[in-house]
Every structure is written in C-alpha cells, then in structure tokens.
Amino acid sequence: MDFAFLSSIFTQLLKGLPLTLNLGVLALVGGFCLSLILNLMRTTRVGNALASAYVFVFRGTPLLIQIFMIYYGLAGFGFIRHGFLWPFLREPYWCGLLALILNDAAYTSEILRGGLRAVPRGAVEAGRVSGMTRLTVMRRITLPIAVRQALPAYSNEVISILKSTALVSTITLMEVTGIARAAASETWRAVEIFLCAAAIYLALSLVVTRLSAWAERRLSPWQFGETP
C-alpha cells in the first residue's frame, strides 16, 4: 500500500464532502417537508389517490433514471429551456437536488404514514377531550408519537439518501464519488481510490447510526430505564 498516495487521494476526496453533505441534508429536509404535505393530502379521497400515485411512481423507478429524466429529459423540451425555471434546471446541482428530494419524499412519506397509523386512537381522543384544537393535537400528540415510531426506519432512509448522493456524479457533479471517478480514470488506481471513498461514506453512516440511537433513547426514556 502506497500511503502517500492514499493520503493525497483522501484529502482530494474530502473536498467533495461539503457537496455530498449539502445535497444529502437539503434532500432530507426538502423530502421531509414534501412527505408531510403528502401525508396531509392523504386525509382526503382525491389527495389520497394523488399521494399513492406519486409514491408508486417515485418509489417504483430507479433514482438514476429519475436523475437522467430531470437532467437530460426535461432539457429536451423547448418550452422548459425557454421557461422561467431554466436558470435552475440549467445547473446540474439543482437537477440532482430536485431528483433526490422527490425520491426521498416518496420513501419518507411511507415511513411517516406507518408512524402516523401507529398513533393510538385513544391518545388523540384524549387530547380532543381536553379541549386541544386539531393543530395542537397534531403538534403535541400525533407527530411526536409518529416520529418516535418512524425513527428506526427513518434512520435507514437517511443513510440511504447520503449514499444515493453518489449517483449525481453521473450528471457531472463533483461530490465524493464524482471526484473518485475522475481520479480513477486519471490515475487508473481504482481500488485505492474507491476504498477511500467507501471509508468516507462508512464514517458518515456511522455518525447517522449513532445519532439515531441517541435520539431513540431520548425519545423513549421508559424503555431504557431513564427518568425524563
């Protein structure tokens, strides 16, 4: 093993980390907001149908194809290229982020739906009886319980999205994988380079795993014998 080369590659790859984190975090934030909206839509009949159709499409197709459709597909239409959104869609960054948000929202909304369905009806009724408005019940009872229930599944999704950011390297974004691919075709030392890249992703998912375990502990003290 050539340690001088490894460390030089490692520092080179770390330059892509800000973009990887930027894409991952913004995709999760955007995806979570969109998934809340999707779940609110599920309270009406038409909205429910729309939300299921959305989830069906975005969960049923590969993220890579979604990225290509947004990046190359949309640009093929003249009206989009001359439309008001083009300053955004022209940039690979916004195309990649958009694809990640849309994809993440489909998965997160299903995770959140599972959490919401696990909220005991009695708890909600008790809140209503005590005179809380629907919004307060949502804020104080439904969401906290739902989020706690969904947390283990959601931490999976967080890790999955952080790794999925690697796919935007196909549309010229130079995040960790993008830099790794360019370096590999430059130096032809694929093994060392991709090992370094994998180590970076591994470290990221370790942090996420730890954080979610900590959050689980905090949110259910009765299970872990701690006093709140």
Add this chain to the structure above:
Amino acid sequence: MKITRSTFLRMGLAAIAGLAVAPATALAQGRKKYVFATEGAFPPFNMTRPNGELYGFELDMLAEIAKRADFDYEVISQAWDGMIQGLIDGKYNAVVDSVSVTEKRLEVVDFSLPYTTGGSTFVVLKESGVELSGTGAFVDLDDTKATDAAITAIAGVLDGKTVGVHVSTIQADFLNKYLADKGVTIRTYQTGPEVYQDLLNGRLDAGIASVTNISAFLEKNTETAKATGPSFTGGVMGRGSAFVVQKGDAELAGLLSKALKSMSDDGTLVELSKKWFGMVVTPAL
C-alpha cells in the same frame, strides 16, 4: 429423457470437456486470436448500431489489418474510464478507441504507429455568439510563444463561461493546464456524447474534442453548431492516435504497425479516412 442425477452429472462433464477442447482446436489452426476493446460511442471512429453491432472507421481498419497480418480477432465494448486499466489487467490485448499517444500514457502502456494526426478544437452553438479567433489555424503546444498568444485570446472570450469535456482525455488535460486558472469553469463528462447533449441543451457555452469527433457531430448539426478557434496539436495534445497494447507487447504492436504501414503505402488508409471523415486525417507512415 428423464433427467436423473447421473444424466445431469454426465451432461456437466460433457460440457466441461467441450470447454477444454475448444481452445485446443483454435490452437490447432495455428492462428492467433486477439481481443480488442473499444468504446462504441466515439463517432465516426467507433459506434454502436441499435442491435449492438460495432461499426466505424476503426472497425473497418481493424478488419483490413487482421486480414493483412493474418490473425483472428474479437472486439468488445468497454467504458472509457477504466479501459486502459482493463488493458493493464490483461482483460484484452489491445485498445482501439482513438487513443492519443502521450508521454503520460507511454509510462504504462505501449502504442503502435499512429493512424490519425490528431488536433483538437472547440465547438459552440451558433446562437450563443461565442466566437474564438484563429479558426482553421494550427497551434503547436510545443511552441510556447504561439501557444501563449492563442490561449490569451481564448481565455478572454471564455472567461466566466462553462466548457464541457470528456473525462481524462488529452482535451481535459489541455483545459486543466491552460484554462482552469483563467476563470473558465470545466465540467467533465463520463462519455463524449454527453458533452454534445449538454451543449445542445444550452448547459455548456462550449465543448472541446478532437477535430475528427467534432466534424462527425457537426455533420448532423450544421444548422445549430459550429467549430471555432484554432486546432491544437503537440504537447499535452499528444502525437495522433494509435492502437494501445500492453507494456512490452512488441509482437502485437509490431503486427499492427506493419499492417498499418502497408495500408498507408498502398493508399487503403487514406481511402478509409475519406470514407468515414470526408477528408484525410491519417498520416503518411
């Protein structure tokens, strides 16, 4: 026939025996067989038909070379990034993908005689209004004075603009060496056609590629796009493109070079060049 465990085993043994015999019969014929890798996506050098069949200038040339040098061959398609690594690892005997001869590559692989003379230039959309000086002229990158003048002129126009290039090519080296620090944003793509796609989509202000590759693109897009700026040769742009063989494989390099020389001598190479490029891009060997 009822399939029992013993018939199954016997069939397996027969299959293994068949596999063992096949290479032996090939050897008995006394002809060498070589495997060539190409990209199948670099018009008009090598392209892929919808049914997966490879065709193009290099495929025609290779067929003629195989006839003259009397060997069997097979061409497989392979992605450009990793193609040279695959050759070093011995997955195939040679690469035929318009690979330019450069000092950097000579450190790890060997080349045959070159079959094109090289030269790279810029391509832009007509509606973009980007215009580089020196169109049609040649600039030798080994000539520092001429290079500096040409680069200064180009950098002035491309400052703040985005230029697309195929990853880890001589053109990418050229951009990184001469234009990266002059306000030009360089965007690298995994394949050549993606550069043109994004140029047409309006995401790139300019692209850079070999003159031959650009002329193939312009053939289909005369209305919308044009080549601009001088042709750069020498220096990082290398010394034309050639077959790539494993380091020290003098036998195959010799076979290929000898056949290329004879094709150059009797005019076959020039004819092929005219057929595929509409002009002479091949050197006199």
